[in-house]
Amino acid sequence: MSKISNDNLARAIYLAVKDKTPTERSSLLRNIVKFLAKKKLLAQAPKILARLGQIINEDQGVVAAKVWSVEKLSARTKGKLVDFLARRFGGKTAVLEENLDAGLLGGYKIEVQDEVLDLCLKNRIGQLQTHLTRS
Amino acid sequence: MVSRIETMSNQIVENLKKEIENFSAEVKVEKVGKVLEVFDGTAKVSGLSDIRASEMVAFSNGLFGVALNLEEDAVGVIIFGDFSKIQEGDEVKATGKILEVSVGDDILGRVVNAIGAPVDGQGVIKTSKTYPIERVAPGVVTRQSVDKPVATGIKVIDAIIPIGRGQRELIIGDRQTGKTALAVDTILNQKGQNLICIYVAIGQKDSKLRKIEKRLAEGGAMDYTVIVSAGASESASLLYLAPYTGVAIAEYFMDQGKDVLIIYDDLSKHAVAYREISLLLRRPPGREAFPGDVFYLHSRLLERACRRNEKYGGGSITALPIIETQAGDVTAYIPTNVISITDGQIFLETDLFYKGIRPAVNVGLSVSRVGATAQIKAMKKVAGTLKLDLAQYRELEAFAQFGSDLDENTKRLLERGKRAVEVLKQPQYMPVKMERQVAVLYALTQGWMDDVPVEKIKAFEEGLLNYLERNAKTFYKEVTEKQMWTEKGEAELKKAIGEFKNNFLTKN
Numbered sequence: 095m096s097k098i099s100n101d102n103l104a105r106a107i108y109l110a111v112k113d114k115t116p117t118e119r120s121s122l123l124r125n126i127v128k129f130l131a132k133k134k135l136l137a138q139a140p141k142i143l144a145r146l147g148q149i150i151n152e153d154q155g156v157v158a159a160k161v162w163s164v165e166k167l168s169a170r171t172k173g174k175l176v177d178f179l180a181r182r183f184g185g186k187t188a189v190l191e192e193n194l195d196a197g198l199l200g201g202y203k204i205e206v207q208d209e210v211l212d213l214c215l216k217n218r219i220g221q222l223q224t225h226l227t228r229s
Numbered sequence: 230m231v232s233r234i235e236t237m238s239n240q241i242v243e244n245l246k247k248e249i250e251n252f253s254a255e256v257k258v259e260k261v262g263k264v265l266e267v268f269d270g271t272a273k274v275s276g277l278s279d280i281r282a283s284e285m286v287a288f289s290n291g292l293f294g295v296a297l298n299l300e301e302d303a304v305g306v307i308i309f310g311d312f313s314k315i316q317e318g319d320e321v322k323a324t325g326k327i328l329e330v331s332v333g334d335d336i337l338g339r340v341v342n343a344i345g346a347p348v349d350g351q352g353v354i355k356t357s358k359t360y361p362i363e364r365v366a367p368g369v370v371t372r373q374s375v376d377k378p379v380a381t382g383i384k385v386i387d388a389i390i391p392i393g394r395g396q397r398e399l400i401i402g403d404r405q406t407g408k409t410a411l412a413v414d415t416i417l418n419q420k421g422q423n424l425i426c427i428y429v430a431i432g433q434k435d436s437k438l439r440k441i442e443k444r445l446a447e448g449g450a451m452d453y454t455v456i457v458s459a460g461a462s463e464s465a466s467l468l469y470l471a472p473y474t475g476v477a478i479a480e481y482f483m484d485q486g487k488d489v490l491i492i493y494d495d496l497s498k499h500a501v502a503y504r505e506i507s508l509l510l511r512r513p514p515g516r517e518a519f520p521g522d523v524f525y526l527h528s529r530l531l532e533r534a535c536r537r538n539e540k541y542g543g544g545s546i547t548a549l550p551i552i553e554t555q556a557g558d559v560t561a562y563i564p565t566n567v568i569s570i571t572d573g574q575i576f577l578e579t580d581l582f583y584k585g586i587r588p589a590v591n592v593g594l595s596v597s598r599v600g601a602t603a604q605i606k607a608m609k610k611v612a613g614t615l616k617l618d619l620a621q622y623r624e625l626e627a628f629a630q631f632g633s634d635l636d637e638n639t640k641r642l643l644e645r646g647k648r649a650v651e652v653l654k655q656p657q658y659m660p661v662k663m664e665r666q667v668a669v670l671y672a673l674t675q676g677w678m679d680d681v682p683v684e685k686i687k688a689f690e691e692g693l694l695n696y697l698e699r700n701a702k703t704f705y706k707e708v709t710e711k712q713m714w715t716e717k718g719e720a721e722l723k724k725a726i727g728e729f730k731n732n733f734l735t736k737n
Contacts (some may be wrong), residue, residue: 099301141302206275210261225252226245 102140103130104145108153148207155186162195162203162214163177249714260323265303267521270312270464271509274304274321275315283363284574285328289320293344294466295328296509306509307466307507309344327363330474331356332481337425340442340456343467343474348458349442350474364471373538375572378603379547381586382418382660383411385653388670389610389619390575390595393490393603394424395536395545399567401552401559402577408551410657415549417448418660419490422700423440423481424547426454427491430474432468432498435460444658468502476533476546483537483544491534495551499562511673517562524566533572573597575604586654592619605712611670613651618674622646639677648678651686661694664708669699670724679725685737691711693729 107126111119121207130136151158155180161167167175172190183206195203200215230520262276272294275285286294286306288727292315294667298305307316307342330345333356340349347354375393391397400408416426428445430438438458445451455478459471472493492519493499500523507520514519527550536550550571552564557579582589622644629635629643652673661669669690672678676706681689697705704718704725714722 124522199334205261206276208260208262211256211258213256221255222249222252226248 100141100145103135103138104142104149107142107146107229108149120129149181151189155182155184156186157192157206158190159188160193160205162193162198162205164194164196164198166186166194167192175202175204248598251312256688262286262323264315264317264319264321264424266317267308267312267318268467268509269505271307271506272306272312272315272321274306275302277304277321277323280304280323281327283327285324285326285341287324287342288315289295289322289324290314293328294321296323297506298409298512305404307469307506308464309466309470310464312464327361328470329359329361330448330477331358332358332360332601335480336455337453338451338455340438341474342457343459343463343471344459345474345478358481360481362473362477363529364477364480366529367535367537371535371541371623374403374602375536375545375599376602377416377488377536377545378605378608379424380422380663381411382662383414383417383508384661384666384670385588385590385592386411386575387604387608387663387666388615388653389592390573390590390597391601391608391612392547392549392597393450393599394493394535394547396573396597396599397531397534397548397550398597399550399552399563399574400577401568401574402552402555402589403557403579406577406579407436407657408542408553408577409441409494410495411577411588412551413444413448414660415490416445416454416492417450417658418448419453424453425479425487425489425574426450427457427475427489427644428473429452429457429491429493431471431493431495432461432502432508433458433494435462448649448658462554465505466488468499469506472496472499472530476530476548479546480533483546485704486543487599488545488547493530493548493550495553495723496567497553497563500526514641519562521705523563524570527567528570531567559593562620572599586650587657588655590653593623603707607667607713608663608670608712611667611674615670616673618642618649620647622649644679644683645676647683648681648686649673651683652678652690654687659691664705665694665697667708667714668701668704669694670725671722677730681730682735682737688737689730690734692733693726696729697722698726700728 111122114122128140130201161175161181175190176188180186198214198216201213203214260277260279262274264272265275266273274286277296280296280299282299284296286296288294288308292308292310294306294308296304296306306321332345333354335355337346337664339351339354341354342401342426343347345549356525360599375395377394379392379394381387381392385391402408419426429443438456438460442456445454457469457471457475457478463642475491475493479491482489500519503523503526504519508514508518512520531550534546536545537543548726550736552567554561554564559565576591576594577589578591579589581591595708597603622645625639625643626646652669672693678686678689701722704714
């Protein structure tokens with residue numbers, strides 16, 4: 095018997111729910127929860143939901159990104175970032191989740207799924223340190 | 230004085246400025262994962278979607294690991310170093326590189342750990358290149374058949390179980406039967422033989438390793454030796470890695486056309502370390518709880534031993550893996566695996582060891598599949614009859630215990646056998662040069678020792694070698710240079726043996 099992964103479940107849920115009307119959806123979702131409970135998969139629910147979120151974003155061309163910065167981003171920077179990320183990751187638009195972290199010292203750190211673009215000062219100083227100690 | 234300090238500080242500042250100018254921070258998108266769980270020496274990491282098998286990963290605290298298990302939503306990683314510093318949620322970066330070890334000529338004479346870093350307290354090793362730890366073994370077209378001997382300096386091996394350059398010969402036996410001693414003796418005998426030695430200690434006590442290093446240094450053998458150490462206190466992942474690091478260093482020297490001897494001490498501990506890693510990574514256990522690919526673990530390692538032909542640069546790697554058996558059981562999983570991979574085995578026995586036959590080689594069970602092609606002509610000549618003598622002796626020995634009335638021929642064979650066993654005994658750390666071995670075995674097989682009492686054979690041998698030093702120079706020269714004696718040399722040897730024997734028998 096092949097194992098049913100969280101990815102398989104999330105995809106199945108998305109395909110089932112995708113083109114349904116709101117009333118159809120609510121009964122369908124109830125059934126899905128019952129199914130998960132019956133198969134003892136409720137403990138996996140957070141992982142399935144996270145994967146479902148990713149699948150929906152992929153399908154609709156939304157790039158979900160987490161951004162860390164020292165100060166709050168200005169509207170202009172945000173607009174630029176959204177454009178850049180949408181282009182870089184081939185989506186229609188990007189959704190930013192902003193976080194503040196004074197430890198970065200300056201610059202940004204952007205995370206999209208498991209890819210990280212580290213443009214913060216802390217990282218650069220670290221790189222300089224390894225460069226100087228190695229040479 | 231002040232101005233000197235000033236110029237020095239100026240220099241430092243200038244250098245620093247130059248370095249900073251040269252530095253350009255690379256901006257690149259990195260694949261990053263997060264640690265989900267940490268077991269003993271292994272971790273499960275989420276993310277890292279495009280990682281390759283055996284790719285190196287870097288943990289946020291500077292430790293390195295290698296991705297071994299690629300699963301649908303996680304990656305199983307083995308950690309090299311102190312895994313207790315890694316916590317759940319730590320960042321893990323994919324490096325895009327397969328694990329490599331730094332190599333260079335300066336590594337000779339040093340003791341390094343499983344990732345190639347020095348552990349002998351003699352400072353950094355200047356290295357010029359890196360070599361991949363996992364590499365596909367050389368193909369058929371690049372190889373050449375083995376025909377050049379590795380002179381181990383141990384009479385019983387050089388005469389009966391010869392080892393050739395590029396061969397893989399297993400040393401197998403219970404604990405305390407002298408397996409490591411054979412290996413160390415072999416290294417000691419390589420002085421001036423153009424053979425670089427690599428000793429890989431896997432799961433050995435640090436005290437034992439220290440002793441070996443000291444012995445090698447005393448014998449002047451560290452000049453051409455590298456020790457790769459993964460001690461008993463280190464994690465299973467380092468033990469698993471050590472032999473591959475060793476063979477990567479060996480390949481560096483082989484690529485320069487040099488001959489290399491590598492000793493894996495021992496592969497049973499290596500298999501146990503791999504079993505530990507595999508079980509922690511939840512790979513299914515098989516026979517004796519070893520994972521299914523434990524054969525491949527050793528076969529891919531030992532296949533990298535080879536003799537390359539001149540067209541592809543020459544050079545060779547001779548491998549001497551060591552396996553420790555439990556109560557002489559050679560039919561256990563790992564011993565049978567390694568026996569089938571190697572080109573022969575040297576079988577050491579506890580019983581022989583306690584009978585005083587040291588090295589405790591069981592001549593009947595030991596074989597070398599390369600055989601006489603890896604012997605010089607002179608040795609071939611004397612060893613041929615020796616093998617026969619010993620085989621007949623073993624057969625008759627059992628019968629001889631029952632009957633006292635034996636015919637002349639049987640008695641003669643028994644006496645010859647007893648003397649052969651005596652001659653093949655050899656103390657530890659006393660390797661004998663090839664031409665001297667040939668001379669002693671010549672005396673034995675030509676019957677010169679038949680009327681010397683068995684208990685005096687050792688004294689006879691010792692005295693004979695001393696006497697020949699001065700009185701068989703031509704013979705020694707011929708064997709060393711042309712690998713075979715001429716009639717002139719043989720006559721000289723016969724005369725010298727005759728003179729010495731007369732002298733010896735009248736004195737004793």
